[in-house]
Amino acid sequence: MKFEKILLYVEPKTAIDTISRFTINLARPNKARVFALSIILHPLQKIKTRIDEQAWKRLYEIEEDAFEAGVKISLLLEELDKMSRDNLTQKLIDLSRSYRVDLIIFASNAKININKLNSGITIPIFIVPPQSTNKSDIKNDSIQWEV
Amino acid sequence: MHKISEIILSDGVVLDVLGTEKIAAIKELAQILINKNVVINPDEFFKAILRRENLESTGIGQGVAIPHARTSAVKNIAIVFGRSKAGVDFSSLDGQPSHLIFLIAAPEDKKTEYIMTLARLSKLLRKNDARNKLMNIQSPQEVIETITQYE
Numbered sequence: 218m219k220f221e222k223i224l225l226y227v228e229p230k231t232a233i234d235t236i237s238r239f240t241i242n243l244a245r246p247n248k249a250r251v252f253a254l255s256i257i258l259h260p261l262q263k264i265k266t267r268i269d270e271q272a273w274k275r276l277y278e279i280e281e282d283a284f285e286a287g288v289k290i291s292l293l294l295e296e297l298d299k300m301s302r303d304n305l306t307q308k309l310i311d312l313s314r315s316y317r318v319d320l321i322i323f324a325s326n327a328k329i330n331i332n333k334l335n336s337g338i339t340i341p342i343f344i345v346p347p348q349s350t351n352k353s354d355i356k357n358d359s360i361q362w363e364v
Numbered sequence: 365m366h367k368i369s370e371i372i373l374s375d376g377v378v379l380d381v382l383g384t385e386k387i388a389a390i391k392e393l394a395q396i397l398i399n400k401n402v403v404i405n406p407d408e409f410f411k412a413i414l415r416r417e418n419l420e421s422t423g424i425g426q427g428v429a430i431p432h433a434r435t436s437a438v439k440n441i442a443i444v445f446g447r448s449k450a451g452v453d454f455s456s457l458d459g460q461p462s463h464l465i466f467l468i469a470a471p472e473d474k475k476t477e478y479i480m481t482l483a484r485l486s487k488l489l490r491k492n493d494a495r496n497k498l499m500n501i502q503s504p505q506e507v508i509e510t511i512t513q514y515e
Contacts, residue, residue, distance in 0.1 A: 269490065271483075273483035273484075273487055274479060274480065277479045277482045280420065281434075281475070281479060283419070283420075284419055288419070289419050289420070290419065291420065291457055292420075293457065294486070
């Protein structure tokens with residue numbers, strides 16, 4: 218199976234080493250473009266600045282890995298008014314259609330409603346085991362999620 | 365870690381970028397870095413910039429582009445800013461031309477600072493007020509003041 222456009226979804230606090238390497242290793246032989254995506258919550262201004270910076274940092278780390286491997290990449294930082302599994306999953310479905318990607322990759326601890334995703338798209342999904350996260354990440358993460 | 369307002373060159377502001385296409389606009393801004401001896405090997409720097417532009421869309425949308433390169437051709441991390449009233453096509457995913465162009469140059473061995481600079485600048489430029497203000501500034505000093513205000 219050949220992939221041309223890969224949507225890589227990473228949460229702002231996700232450790233990205235494994236998932237970034239996996240995606241780039243898959244994209245390189247396929248000469249695929251990677252769309253690295255992070256989604257943040259819009260209205261909570263107090264935490265938005267910090268989460269926003271973390272999200273961009275993750276995306277630019279992935280970009281740097283892709284650049285060094287000679288893989289084409291585009292960065293996407295999207296916002297949601299209300300963060301829930303369903304909203305997030307719908308956003309993923311919408312973006313995958315909008316950019317006509319043929320593969321979606323995310324970490325197994327991503328807050329995605331797999332059933333909803335499967336019913337909304339017909340393209341393959343790769344779910345990659347995450348790296349360890351520390352307690353502060355989990356605590357910070359819990360602020361913005363309504364699950 | 366330096367603030368954006370500390371590494372943007374005070375005399376590295378072009379209020380009216382003349383170049384109407386991507387490479388011309390980048391070269392116009394890069395010339396400032398060369399004149400200031402931030403870039404010590406112009407050929408290598410352009411090669412690094414062009415390679416990245418071929419692989420990525422450094423237009424991040426909302427009228428903003430952040431072309432960037434990390435290479436041994438650069439002596440110290442620095443940013444120059446250019447405003448294009450007509451807009452320049454940086455292949456942004458939203459399809460919009462870029463009016464606010466920030467060129468970042470970083471030495472090879474400053475990866476962490478480089479990524480943090482990119483992240484902070486991108487964060488800052490998502491603020492509508494900051495972008496609007498930068499679109500309407502009248503002097504280079506106002507650029508520094510605006511960035512200081514919003515970062």
